[in-house]
Amino acid sequence: AQTVTQSQPEMSVQEAETVTLSCTYDTSESDYYLFWYKQPPSRQMILVIRQEAYKQQNATENRFSVNFQKAAKSFSLKISDSQLGDAAMYFCAYRRNSNSGYALNFGKGTSLLVTP
Amino acid sequence: NAGVTQTPKFRILKIGQSMTLQCTQDMNHNYMYWYRQDPGMGLKLIYYSVGAGITDKGEVPNGYNVSRSTTEDFPLRLELAAPSQTSVYFCASSYISYEQYFGPGTRLTVT
Numbered sequence: 177a178q179t180v181t182q183s184q185p186e187m188s189v190q191e192a193e194t195v196t197l198s199c200t201y202d203t204s205e206s207d208y209y210l211f212w213y214k215q216p217p218s219r220q221m222i223l224v225i226r227q228e229a230y231k232q233q234n235a236t237e238n239r240f241s242v243n244f245q246k247a248a249k250s251f252s253l254k255i256s257d258s259q260l261g262d263a264a265m266y267f268c269a270y271r272r273n274s275n276s277g278y279a280l281n282f283g284k285g286t287s288l289l290v291t292p
Numbered sequence: 293n294a295g296v297t298q299t300p301k302f303r304i305l306k307i308g309q310s311m312t313l314q315c316t317q318d319m320n321h322n323y324m325y326w327y328r329q330d331p332g333m334g335l336k337l338i339y340y341s342v343g344a345g346i347t348d349k350g351e352v353p354n355g356y357n358v359s360r361s362t363t364e365d366f367p368l369r370l371e372l373a374a375p376s377q378t379s380v381y382f383c384a385s386s387y388i389s390y391e392q393y394f395g396p397g398t399r400l401t402v403t
Contacts, residue, residue, distance in 0.1 A: 218396075219396065220394065220396055278388070280392060285333075
């Protein structure tokens with residue numbers, strides 16, 4: 177089974193600073209997708225960014241970028257110029273293959289606190 | 293375009309009662325999923341469906357049943373509710389292998 181590990185239960189960052197959230201995963205597959213989801217207090221799951229394993233280039237979405245290290249099975253999320261609205265739970269997720277309906281395996285999450 | 297909708301938003305059940313959590317999507321997605329989120333944990337897959345009439349079990353299917361008679365709807369049935377089923381339930385949908393879109397969740401308490 178593909179496991180996803182987020183080793184930081186909580187992180188804190190000051191407004192306008194940069195923070196990096198860690199994620200590691202275990203898989204024997206060579207082609208897969210990885211995602212970061214944001215869950216604010218409203219509980220809504222919001223897709224932040226995705227990375228295709230076959231792409232060497234790290235994905236970026238505005239202030240959000242990833243550091244994807246395929247050999248190390250590491251997928252960290254960097255948030256630049258942090259804003260108060262970034263405060264939320266962040267979940268790293270691995271997308272399974274078609275035999276499992278492309279379902280997602282989630283880590284336990286990292287709670288991000290943003291201080292003024 | 294409402295996306296993925298779930299009803300109810302909140303529910304309290306007594307032990308042994310049954311209920312159905314409703315999920316509807318209007319994006320014509322063929323894949324639909326049910327996850328549960330326990331406190332301090334990530335989401336875990338209960339059941340999924342790859343199209344009308346086709347469902348399969350996820351990691352934690354015990355105590356639940358699903359059906360998929362239309363593309364739009366994917367209800368989750370809880371039979372004989374137990375305290376261990378206290379959780380937040382999320383429905384999601386996707387077009388084949390593209391990213392999943394989530395509903396707002398249903399918070400269920402079994403006492």
